[in-house]
Amino acid sequence: MILELDCGNSFIKWRVLRADGVTPVEGGVVSSDSDLLVSLSNAEKFQLEKCRLVSVRTLEETDSLVASLVDVFGVSVTRAVPAREMAGVKNGYQDYERLGLDRWLALLGGYHLASGACLVLDFGTAITADFVAADGEHLGGFICPGMPLMRNQLRTHTRRIRYDDMAAERAHESLAPGRTTVEAVERGCMLMLRGFVLTQLELAQQYWGKDFVVFLTGGDANLVSGVVPDAKVVPDLVFVGLAMACPLS
């Protein structure tokens, strides 16, 4: 079987596919290398042979994870690497190696699924937007803090903003002006998130009129799916690109 990993800044997303490279067997989200090894420890069930991964972590962290996977499961590991051009998409960064590999794979996946212009919005630790024109030219994108970073910055850098996760969840019942601190902060951050999304949509419309597909991915994609009813929510978009960038011969 094939192990696929998307190593982000906060979480590692994993899934196991049959040897055909298509049929999903199981998957999950873990917050550390050791939790990943525990989740996979039922290796007999999985019979892992190969692994492909993408990481936006440091080289040292990624090397260390790869070494554990080789050591524990004996898998051969293929890593996604930066490219100037792939699958008809041209990397738009001045220095193509600087573009986050999760962004690169998500936009490869998006362009492939759209067969044309697309806007890829990823809601993780950071929120990213990437624009790919119909001819495959990546026009670049935007990065801003994700929901957890926004709220934690406020909690960390103010003295009187304090609330727990349960209260945060309850605050999202509406978007009316907040009458408590938790409502004011949670709804404020939510409106920033939505405002960001709407601005990206306007820009895409300026470029391409109506002729583009919007993809939403990342753990917090559901927070904005209501603002873009026509968008395709594709939680595994990075994995779609990963399979393209790391074919397992």
Ligand SMILES: Nc1ncnc2c1ncn2[C@@H]1O[C@H](COP(=O)(O)OP(=O)(O)OP(=O)(O)O)[C@@H](O)[C@H]1O
């Ligand atoms: N099972 C889960 N465990 C943890 N977080 C989850 C889970 N399901 C959804 N989430 C949400 O996913 C978000 C994390 O997003 P995601 O996993 O896309 O990226 P990340 O690893 O945090 O960051 P990035 O990939 O941008 O570096 C969290 O804010 C959380 O709300």
Ligand SMILES: CC(C)(CO)[C@@H](O)C(=O)NCCC(=O)O
């Ligand atoms: C922006 C993040 C953190 C999103 O996961 C990642 O893609 C990254 O570390 N990128 C490198 C910086 C850049 O893409 O310009």
Ligand SMILES: [K+]
């Ligand atoms: K991500």
